[in-house]
Amino acid sequence: MDRQNGFERVPLGATDIQISPLGIGTWAWGDSVFWQYGQSYTDADIDAAYQASLAYGVNFFDTAEVYGLGRAERLLGRNARQAGWPVVIAAKFFPFPWRPSLFQQRRALRKSLERLGMERIDLYQMHWPFPPRSIDTWMEGLADAVEAGLIRAVGVSNYNVAQMRRAHAALARRGIPLASNQVDYSLWQRKPETSGLLAACRQLDVTLIAYSPLAQGVLTGKYTPENPPPGLRGRRYARSLGRVQPLVALLRELGAAHGGKTPAQVALNWAICKGTVPIPGAKNARQARDNAGALGWRLSADEVQALDRASAQAGR
Numbered sequence: 001m002d003r004q005n006g007f008e009r010v011p012l013g014a015t016d017i018q019i020s021p022l023g024i025g026t027w028a029w030g031d032s033v034f035w036q037y038g039q040s041y042t043d044a045d046i047d048a049a050y051q052a053s054l055a056y057g058v059n060f061f062d063t064a065e066v067y068g069l070g071r072a073e074r075l076l077g078r079n080a081r082q083a084g085w086p087v088v089i090a091a092k093f094f095p096f097p098w099r100p101s102l103f104q105q106r107r108a109l110r111k112s113l114e115r116l117g118m119e120r121i122d123l124y125q126m127h128w129p130f131p132p133r134s135i136d137t138w139m140e141g142l143a144d145a146v147e148a149g150l151i152r153a154v155g156v157s158n159y160n161v162a163q164m165r166r167a168h169a170a171l172a173r174r175g176i177p178l179a180s181n182q183v184d185y186s187l188w189q190r191k192p193e194t195s196g197l198l199a200a201c202r203q204l205d206v207t208l209i210a211y212s213p214l215a216q217g218v219l220t221g222k223y224t225p226e227n228p229p230p231g232l233r234g235r236r237y238a239r240s241l242g243r244v245q246p247l248v249a250l251l252r253e254l255g256a257a258h259g260g261k262t263p264a265q266v267a268l269n270w271a272i273c274k275g276t277v278p279i280p281g282a283k284n285a286r287q288a289r290d291n292a293g294a295l296g297w298r299l300s301a302d303e304v305q306a307l308d309r310a311s312a313q314a315g316r
């Protein structure tokens, strides 16, 4: 574990990029389809979330061209330029079936750079492993982008073990490490453990970036069967909200034993203890500050095991 101005830093895969052991996700920054952008939070809240993240030592921000149809990249880029403090930005290319060529991949990258207002993206990820283009072809395009100086590192997202190994091998032929694989991972979604993906990441020195690490707010403890999350999330988690409450109770108990940590902080710390980099979404300064409070301390091995058991009992 390295430190930068006193803040914890870990390497991003086998690259020389140093990131905080926890990042911030920006899907909700500008999205009013799944999230409630413009209703329960505004651009001012997002700016405050950015500043709070920096103040509490977070230097890693995840975005994508599809978040808010480009608005998330614009908001993130504006904040990064105004703050003038070096941060690590991860963006993503979405392989829509109507954009199957490397020319289109490069054009999408240039548009992301434009929206971010930057000359280079630190980590550029394939958002999904969708056909028709082969993984090898997409990796060739991304290796070319590294060589052209447009991106520093290459990542993938939602790739299974076989797909990740294929991407890793294709990049290795060009002398470039696969830096990361971003997947759904939390106390509510443990598939990367049972599928062997987490083990394969460790073996290949690929950082597993854990998305939805709070199960989209459910692991914060604020949602119950009587008070479900708003919008589309309500339906997604309807059947789980009752079953997850004993797990939430354990998150509270362990948080209290660590000097008043919140359930969100304990859930994120669990993901860090597993060797992953969680990227919780934060819509305002309070959430960003709370999530950053998962840094600077660690659960014990026994506590991690207790959470493993409680999460298995909560099922999915």
Ligand SMILES: NC(=O)c1ccc[n+]([C@@H]2O[C@H](COP(=O)([O-])OP(=O)(O)OC[C@H]3O[C@@H](n4cnc5c(N)ncnc54)[C@H](OP(=O)(O)O)[C@@H]3O)[C@@H](O)[C@H]2O)c1
Binding pocket: 024, 025, 026, 027, 028, 062, 063, 127, 157, 158, 182, 183, 210, 211, 212, 213, 214, 215, 216, 217, 218, 220, 222, 229, 264, 279, 280, 281, 282, 283, 286, 287, 288, 290, 291
């Ligand atoms: N690669 C992919 O396919 C993919 C897919 C999904 C997500 N992601 C990435 O992962 C990031 C995080 O995932 P996510 O946003 O789906 O889920 P998440 O991080 O598990 O949950 C985020 C939501 O939980 C609530 N929340 C967050 N921190 C909180 C706190 N401290 N206290 C109380 N409530 C809190 C907020 O919503 P409310 O206040 O409305 O409850 C927030 O929008 C995304 O922003 C995105 O960057 C990637």
